Amino acid sequence: MAIINVKPDGYNYLFNPANAPVAYVDPGDDVFIWTDDAAESRIKTKENTPSNTLAQVKFLNPQTGPIYVNGAEPGDTLAVTIKEIEFTRDFAFSSFMANFGAMAAVPRTCLQKPNDEHTFIWEKVDEKGDYWYEPELDIAIPKRPFLGTFAVAPEGEAISSLTPGPFGGNMDCPDIAPGNTVYLPVYNPGGLFYTGDGHAAQGDGELCGFALETTTKTHLVFNVIKGQTIYNPRIENEEKIMCVGSARPMEDACRMAYFELINWIHDDYGFTLDEAYQICAQVGRCYVANVVDTLWSMCASVEKKYLKRLGGKPKAGEVKL
Amino acid sequence: MAIINVKPDGYNYLFNPANAPVAYVDPGDDVFIWTDDAAESRIKTKENTPSNTLAQVKFLNPQTGPIYVNGAEPGDTLAVTIKEIEFTRDFAFSSFMANFGAMAAVPRTCLQKPNDEHTFIWEKVDEKGDYWYEPELDIAIPKRPFLGTFAVAPEGEAISSLTPGPFGGNMDCPDIAPGNTVYLPVYNPGGLFYTGDGHAAQGDGELCGFALETTTKTHLVFNVIKGQTIYNPRIENEEKIMCVGSARPMEDACRMAYFELINWIHDDYGFTLDEAYQICAQVGRCYVANVVDTLWSMCASVEKKYLKRLGGKPKAGEVKL
């Protein structure tokens, strides 16, 4: 197993099967990836608003990649285990941008006056960034580190890094986090993995459109599951299996996430589709990952402890869940 | 303080300001309410499907109420604290019904063939119903007791008990649970409170349209907050404040829940609207309560520990959240 450092000279702004790989890795390698923030480090102070820093910028959300995973072929599944996410600078920004965010109307649908822009600068409380503080709010919050974008190149299309979809992409899903393995469908030889948009923390939905945007060094390990085809991103850890659906309107994202989860339970845990549907109805969980991107993303999950047949009705006191 | 037992002779199927109260209570009284299940106890075995038990039934989701709370006037807020929910029978049902549920299309929009119906019967593992077991699935799950419908009579309208809205109603929100206080806007003298649709457990979204449907005895205490007007249901416990939005499409339910939450933080915790928006963006949580009723419901929340100004940046090691 090798150690591979992926420190890019430049970035890509498309999930594009035509881009040349920036690294080739083997399954099992320890891969360390540096990512810039979604505004490519242009917003550093409260005076930096989206208008005055991003107006001339053509593309946002710089991606590190693509990384070619040796052995991955179309029809396989790429399994990406997130070992660690480190924050490589002392602050994170979050901004309100005109005509953007969940509390703004969808762009080009509305004649209301946009609200004012506003930038917040969150500072690390401790060196590792376990807690973050924002002076204007005068509050501190714990980290919830994850990568907002996590993608393979789509089949044929070259899609903006602002977009989520079956290929992963800009899901802004807080469960793309250390300790979890993310499964993505492989459409192209090598999978062609991209990531970026590191977040030190985020609420469900990424409500204003910007989380605690910061730069990261991330430790990943790739594996390839040969011949297994999935249709939407899946996430797993010791306790849970999770699926992400991205669509508009949001009910379709919710349904897609649960549809993939029902199929997963059916395929891997020995339940019929009807049974898997009933299990999700009673112990499924589903939260909003993003309500601000080009498609909304929802994450549905179920705990593995519910996915084992008991072999008969337990007696009172026997069940511990 | 009195003890009031509300054991109805019959039920209402509308949240209707014109219905005669079934009880009058004072703020602070210990009110015990018996509720029937959403199918009015017609589904008792696996052989009872929605088609063969509910086809001739005109109205579903029987409600206990209205309860008149002395002193509540339009413009006030009704605060309802849920002390306990007991399950008053040994089983709960959940069914798949043709053309109903999140994995079915919206009724009268689709020419696909409906899926088969299917009834699951969940049995108590222990006397109190801390755990429930379903023989066909051969799994057990813990209780998550709550009331699917929790409402005041709307302003003017008489609305089906299948519908959620600003008045509460059929939100199917698992946080309408013991230990929590629910706030509802008062539109009519006495508030005119209704409840029903007791659930022993439910996944986020009530995916197939039926949770663990059972009968309950619920202990509530009502209070009236004079002169405080809210616009959507709010929920509170020691740790969190939560709001429910009900709308279609689901993104509007999400936005309404967060909009109410942002206003709550602004009104009661001394933050500007901008600050409240930023706080929700970074530490808000938002899950699907229902994706099967006439409107979808979302529940957004924030933990209270984030709603206190610290009086300056803490030192490393000082923050414990």
Added chain:
Amino acid sequence: MAIINVKPDGYNYLFNPANAPVAYVDPGDDVFIWTDDAAESRIKTKENTPSNTLAQVKFLNPQTGPIYVNGAEPGDTLAVTIKEIEFTRDFAFSSFMANFGAMAAVPRTCLQKPNDEHTFIWEKVDEKGDYWYEPELDIAIPKRPFLGTFAVAPEGEAISSLTPGPFGGNMDCPDIAPGNTVYLPVYNPGGLFYTGDGHAAQGDGELCGFALETTTKTHLVFNVIKGQTIYNPRIENEEKIMCVGSARPMEDACRMAYFELINWIHDDYGFTLDEAYQICAQVGRCYVANVVDTLWSMCASVEKKYLKRLGGKPKAGEVKL
């Protein structure tokens, strides 16, 4: 056949099965109905904005009715033929209202600043109101007279007159117009018909939320189709059959309108469902009736000339459509 004049002393603001009828009519009677405008004649000049005239008003959209049609029973269809709509005053208003209209966000979902209010006063060019002129715009437009609300009392519920649905209601559909017959499902004895919200003209969607709002005298003739049950409003004239679907999101309104239309073609014109679906796919028409009310409404139609089997392939030159 009698002549019945329905000049109300007051109005209803709910489609409510509990309201006492204001008139009883027989099928075939010539019924003349006076309607007030949606703001109950409070907006008369450019200085009258929604804020300064409607802020204290609890209920909008006054309805004339209910009219009890003798012989109509639940499960029947009420057929209402619109003979004529006369405008009973010289002007119509249309206003922009804060947080209302298609170019505003859905209320309570958005922190953008609302746009300014603005009232337009349209004046009759000729006595009958065939053309209307607005001085600020300095343009004239032809009449497109119709009734914005056209309803029967729902089954059980009492619903705001601002809402459309299977019972008709506030569809704001310009084909509820002279020369057309509107079919509504009967849920209550007598049908309990309501109408109001007269429009001298309106664009598709009623974009700003107010059409050319004016007062009317309308000539209707009611008939009852015994034992025919429909599920959404239907409209017919010599050339076309049309159906209205009301829902959110708008694609569901579109699908409901076409679903009802496909079933109509199947039931009455001798085509299979598959054939009716194919016909709608190739010669159906579908426009936005409203994108501003509590549910959006869409109107789908097909011309009757396409609904006759030809008895074999015609020769070139034989078809005239």
Added chain:
Amino acid sequence: MAIINVKPDGYNYLFNPANAPVAYVDPGDDVFIWTDDAAESRIKTKENTPSNTLAQVKFLNPQTGPIYVNGAEPGDTLAVTIKEIEFTRDFAFSSFMANFGAMAAVPRTCLQKPNDEHTFIWEKVDEKGDYWYEPELDIAIPKRPFLGTFAVAPEGEAISSLTPGPFGGNMDCPDIAPGNTVYLPVYNPGGLFYTGDGHAAQGDGELCGFALETTTKTHLVFNVIKGQTIYNPRIENEEKIMCVGSARPMEDACRMAYFELINWIHDDYGFTLDEAYQICAQVGRCYVANVVDTLWSMCASVEKKYLKRLGGKPKAGEVKL
């Protein structure tokens, strides 16, 4: 002015700025373009269903292009006048496909059983295809010739030819028709124009997902409007100006179409935004172009005769509209 024939050897399935132009044309040239049908002529008989002809096919909707228009630069607008659309074969197909079409649920959201597939073959009644006949239906319909896809290459992205958007694309809008000029924003040098998906006729919405799909020879003339930037496709003829919005949910497509139209009226006809909004509210028209593609498309329009100030209120009898 030259005559340019664009008869492709092969097709593209992406609107892709990286594709090599298949032709270079000057503004004003008479350009004749041959297009294949959306299934690349694989469906020719009733026995050819989507499953048995398209299952192994990776990409649908073949596009002729890109055509490089000399002089077009990013920020300009490409004006494409459609002179004529000829049908180059004797039949058109339309099919029902499993899990596709407006009467099917959105893919991967639903556990209902899909409906049966079904292919209809429409035959020309006359040589030019003014009328078409389908033997199973035994009806004839008139032509409504147009190009389902009409696009420029997007900015950066390479997008599936199944998708509509600001760049045009798979709008399935029946007003992309002979006699009309379509305006598209230019994102790349030469504009890089694509077209395909010729339809002999289609209902509003392309309900089952396939119109009368046939092969065409189309006569186009390109022009470039220097320095004019538009944000969504616009269409114009002597009588009307029209705009297309593509989005989900459908209300956003409707709002985008009207938003672009309001801005057009404001920019080119001397009305304020408020005035343009009021005009659209009263005389705008808006129909569904597609409710089956990856985004829904709506077409909003207004007649030019309403866009001229009259210079004072006309007298009765003076207005003729």
